[in-house]
Amino acid sequence: MQYHTPGSFEDAIAIASFAEGVTRFLAGGTDVLVQLRADIVTPDNLIDVKHIDGVTKIEREDSGWRIGIAVSGAEMSEHPDLHNEWPGIVEAMDLVGSTQIQGRATLTGNLCNGSPAADSVPAMIAAGVSVSVAGPNGTRKVAVEDIPVAPGRTSLEKGELISAVHIPARGSDGADAYLRFIPRTEMDIAVVGCGVNLRRDGKTITEARVSLGAVAPTALLVEEAAEAIIGTALDDAALETLAAAASAACNPIDDKRGTIKFRKHVAGVLARRTAKIAYERAGASI
Amino acid sequence: MSMVHVTATVNDDEVEFLCDPRETLLDVLRDRLGLTGAKEGCGTGDCGACSVTVDGRLVCSCLMLGAEAEGKSIATVEGIADGENLHPLQEKFIEHAALQCGICTPGILVATKALLEKNPDPTETEVRYWLAGNLCRCTGYDKIIRAVMDTASDLRKAS
Numbered sequence: 001m002q003y004h005t006p007g008s009f010e011d012a013i014a015i016a017s018f019a020e021g022v023t024r025f026l027a028g029g030t031d032v033l034v035q036l037r038a039d040i041v042t043p044d045n046l047i048d049v050k051h052i053d054g055v056t057k058i059e060r061e062d063s064g065w066r067i068g069i070a071v072s073g074a075e076m077s078e079h080p081d082l083h084n085e086w087p088g089i090v091e092a093m094d095l096v097g098s099t100q101i102q103g104r105a106t107l108t109g110n111l112c113n114g115s116p117a118a119d120s121v122p123a124m125i126a127a128g129v130s131v132s133v134a135g136p137n138g139t140r141k142v143a144v145e146d147i148p149v150a151p152g153r154t155s156l157e158k159g160e161l162i163s164a165v166h167i168p169a170r171g172s173d174g175a176d177a178y179l180r181f182i183p184r185t186e187m188d189i190a191v192v193g194c195g196v197n198l199r200r201d202g203k204t205i206t207e208a209r210v211s212l213g214a215v216a217p218t219a220l221l222v223e224e225a226a227e228a229i230i231g232t233a234l235d236d237a238a239l240e241t242l243a244a245a246a247s248a249a250c251n252p253i254d255d256k257r258g259t260i261k262f263r264k265h266v267a268g269v270l271a272r273r274t275a276k277i278a279y280e281r282a283g284a285s286i
Numbered sequence: 287m288s289m290v291h292v293t294a295t296v297n298d299d300e301v302e303f304l305c306d307p308r309e310t311l312l313d314v315l316r317d318r319l320g321l322t323g324a325k326e327g328c329g330t331g332d333c334g335a336c337s338v339t340v341d342g343r344l345v346c347s348c349l350m351l352g353a354e355a356e357g358k359s360i361a362t363v364e365g366i367a368d369g370e371n372l373h374p375l376q377e378k379f380i381e382h383a384a385l386q387c388g389i390c391t392p393g394i395l396v397a398t399k400a401l402l403e404k405n406p407d408p409t410e411t412e413v414r415y416w417l418a419g420n421l422c423r424c425t426g427y428d429k430i431i432r433a434v435m436d437t438a439s440d441l442r443k444a445s
Contacts, residue, residue: 003290003307003353026351033349034330036308046307048354074343098419099397100334103345186418187332 004047009134009163012047017136017159019045025161027055027070028104030097031113049161058082063169069162073102086167087281088176088195092123095180098187108162111144114152117190117214121148123178125211125221126195128168135160145211148218174199174207175281179274180214181266183257190214191258194246194270196278203233203284210242210271215250215263222249225271234279242275243268290353296321297365305352312336314352315362323363323392327421334420337393338362344400346419363392366399375399375437384433386424394420398434406442410435 006012016023021044024032035041049055055070058079065082073093076082083090089107096105096119108131110120124144133142136159147154147162156162176197182188193213198205210225224245232238252263289304296319303318315321315338324347327333331349338347339361366373375395378384385391394417401408401416408416413434414427422430 001307002288003351026354029351029354030331030349033310033351037310037329037348048351050354072343097331098334099401099416100337100344100346100419101331101349103340103343104349186415 001043002045004045005051006047006049007051007053009052009161012049012052012161013134013136013159015045015047016161021045023047023158025049025112027106027109028072029109030101030105031109047161054164061166063171065167067107067165067167069108069164070106073097073105073107074099076107077102085170086127086176088178088197088278089120089123089127089129089167092178092180092193092195093120095119095178095190107165111147112154112156112162114148114150114154114218115189116148116151116217116219117193118219119178119180119190119193119213121219122193122195122211122213123176124165124167124195125219126178126197126209127176128197128209130166131162132164132166133160134163139163141166145219145221150217171199173201173282175278175283177274177277177281179270179277181270189257192263192266192270193219194267194274196271196274198229198275198278198282200279200282200284205229205232205234205279208275210246210275212246212249212267212271215252215267217251220249222246225249229275234275234284239272239275243272246271292353292356294355294357295359297361303352307351307353309352310348311338311340311350311352311355311360312347314355315347315360318352321362321364324396325389325392327389327393332419332421333390333393334397334417335390335393337396337420339396339400342400342403344397361396363395366395373399374440375402375434378433378437378440379430382429382433382436384425384429390420390422390424394422394430398437401434402438402441406438406445408434408438 023045024043026048055068057068110118178195180190180193195211198208208226213219228241247264247268250264325335327335331346336347
C-alpha cells in the first residue's frame with residue numbers, strides 16, 4: 001500500500017486518476033481503517049487528504065457555511081455558530097460513534113462510506129446541502145442525495161473526490177432537526193433516521209424537506225412527506241399525512257436491527273416527532 | 287514495501303520512527319516505541335482501550351495510522367503521572383477500586399483526563415456519555431463514574 005499526502009486537490013486528483021488497483025481517500029479513517037484492518041478493502045493507494053489547504057476549516061460562504069472535508073464531528077459540535085443555525089446537521093453528525101470517533105470522523109466520510117444508515121446524510125439532504133466534487137474534468141456541485149447510489153457505493157468516478165461541503169444560508173423563520181431510532185441510548189447504528197428542515201410564515205409552513213435514512217438502499221428525499229406539511233400549521237391532520245407518506249416511502253430490509261414492518265412504522269413516528277422539533281425551533285408553536 | 291519516516295511528539299518527548307504505511311498508531315506506540323499502556327481491545331474503534339490524545343483531541347489509536355502522526359503531539363497514559371506521583375485520577379481509580387482486570391483503564395484514564403480538561407464540572411450523565419466509547423466488562427462502570435466525579439470535585443476545590 002502506498003500512502004500519499006498530497007498538498008492540493010489537483011495533486012490528489014492526479015494520484016487517484018493514475019493509480020492502479022484499489023484507491024481510498026483518508027480523512028478521519030473511522031471507516032477506511034476499519035475496512036483495511038478487517039481485510040474488507042485493501043487499498044493499493046491510500047490518499048490522505050488532510051494536508052490539503054483549507055480542509056480543516058469551517059467558514060462562512062454566501063451566508064451559509066463551507067465545511068472542509070477533514071473537519072471532525074467534534075469540531076462541528078464545538079463551533080460557536082454552526083449549531084445555532086443548523087442544529088439538525090450538527091446533532092446528526094454528533095450521533096455518529098463515541099467521543100473518540102467524533103475526534104476524527106467527518107461529514108464527507110460519513111457520506112462517502114455509502115451506508116444507508118449514516119446519520120448525517122438524511123440531515124444534510126433535508127437541509128439542502130450540496131458538495132463540490134473535484135476531478136480530472138474540473139469541479140461540479142452535486143446535491144448530497146445524488147452522491148450515494150447503493151450501499152457502499154457513490155456516484156463519484158475514478159479520480160474524483162469531494163472537495164467541500166456547502167450548507168445553505170439558514171435564513172429567517174426556519175430550522176432543521178434530526179432524530180434516529182436505536183434500541184439503546186448511545187453507540188448504535190440507526191434503525192431509522194429522519195431529517196426535517198422547514199421554514200414558516202406565521203404558523204404556516206412555506207418550505208419543507210423531509211429525508212429518511214436506513215429504510216432503503218440509500219437515504220431518501222421524500223417529497224410527498226414535505227408536501228404533506230407545506231401550507232399547514234402542522235396540525236394533527238398534517239402530521240397524520242406526513243407519517244403516512246414517510247411510511248409509504250420506505251423500502252427497507254429485514255435485519256437484526258429491525259423488521260420491514262417496524263421500520264415503516266417507526267419512519268412515520270420519527271417524521272412526526274422530527275417535524276415538530278423543527279417547527280418549534282423555527283419559532284412556531286403547535 | 288517502503289517505510290514511512292515520521293517525527294512526532296509523544297508525552298512531550300520528540301520521537302522518530304519508521305513504520306509500514308498500514309501500521310496503526312497503536313501498533314507504533316506499542317511495538318516501535320515500547321509504550322504498551324494503550325491496549326488493543328477490538329481494533330475497530332468500538333472499545334476505546336487504545337484511547338490517546340492527538341493534538342489534545344481524544345481518538346482511538348487503532349483507527350489512526352502511524353504515518354498520520356507526522357508533526358503531531360500525542361499523549362498516552364504513560365504521560366499522565368508526574369514521575370512517581372500519580373495523577374489525581376489514577377489515585378481515585380485506586381481508592382474507588384474502579385478497575386478489575388485493568389485492560390480498559392489506560393483508555394479510560396486518558397479519556398477522562400481529556401474530559402476534565404474540557405469540562406471541569408461534568409454531570410454524571412455527561413461523564414457517562416463521554417465514556418460511552420470506553421467499554422469495561424468488569425466493573426459495571428459505577429465505580430469508574432464515582433472515581434471520575436470524585437476527582438472532578440477534588441480538582442475543582444484545588445483550583
